[in-house]
Amino acid sequence: MEKNNNGVSEMQRTLTDSLQRMTDLSMETMKPLVENMFGSLSQMNKRMVDGKMPTLNLSNMTFKTNSCYPPEQTCPPHCIAAITKHAIAGERIVVPFIVKNECFLTKTYRIGVRELKDIDGKLAPSEPTLSKSVVTLEPGRSExxxxxxxxxxxxxxxxxxxxxxxxxxxxxxxxxxxxxVNFYGEITAIPFSESKYKTKWQGWQSHFYCEPKKKKGLNATGSVIAIK
Known part of the structure; x- marks a missing residue:
């Protein structure tokens, strides 16, 4: 019985010695790394205290979210975009807009337009039309x-x-x-007299001069001719 106890004790000592040697080896291996890490942190801290190293400011950091999804804790807006168009009665207007897919998957959107009404709910004299009723967009593409x-x-x-x-x-x-629809006035174009185009530049002293008027006379047939 005593012999068996001695065998067990010897095995325990062997295991204990093996574990101790492994621990010592691990500490010897890790010690330089730990010392180097603490040394670097100490040096970095000293530079930051001395003002030689800029600090990292996290207060201004923002994280861009995918605009495919509505903002958190708020309802999606009624209008994802708004267009205001000024026009004159009698003209035909074309209003372009862009549909963009910022999701990570290909999307197909149906496009329609509701009835055009005034502030009293009366229908407009004519309804708007769209150039496309469906668009299919790959991620990041627009149309x-x-x-x-x-x-x-x-x-x-x-x-x-x-x-x-x-x-x-x-x-x-x-x-x-x-x-x-409002009247903001037509643009009026008034042509110049052609004599304005005959004004020529001479110099800083005499400035401009205009060509003399051509005298008119009659030829043998009685028609008017220009006399220089």
Whole structure:
């Protein structure tokens, strides 16, 4: 019985010695690394205290989120974009806008437009039309769509509103559109007298001179001729 106890004790001592040697070896291996790390931290701290090393300011750091998703803790906005167009009665307007996919997957959007109404809810004389009813966009890609309205029967001094609707599956996402029909005056072009174009530059002393008028006379047939 005593012999068995001695064998167990010897085995325990062997295991203990082996573990101790492994611990000592690990400490000897890690000691230079730990000392080097603490030395670097100490030197860095001294430089920061001395003002020789800029500190890292995290207060101004912002993380860009994918605009494909609505802001957290807030409802998605009723209008994801807004367009205001000024026009004159009688013209035809074309209003382009861009649809962009900022999600990580290819998206297909159906596009439509609601009825165009004034502030009292009355329908406009003519309805807007879209150049495209569907767009399919790969991630990061965009596509131009145009809204057109013929204002022949419109009156100046009126205002109308509607929504361009983008829909992927379940939810409408709106582009709010506002049309202001007002008369802001035509541009008038008044031609100059052609004599203005004959004014020539001579020099700083005599400045400009104009060519003398041509005298008119009659030739043998009685027609008017120019006399220089």
């Amino acid at each position: 131009r769509v145009s809204l057109s309205i013929d204002l022949v029967r419109y009156s100046n001094g009126t205002e109308y509103m509607t929504e361009i609707v983008l829909r992927e599956n379940e939810f409408n996402q709106n582009i709010c559109f506002r049309l202001i």
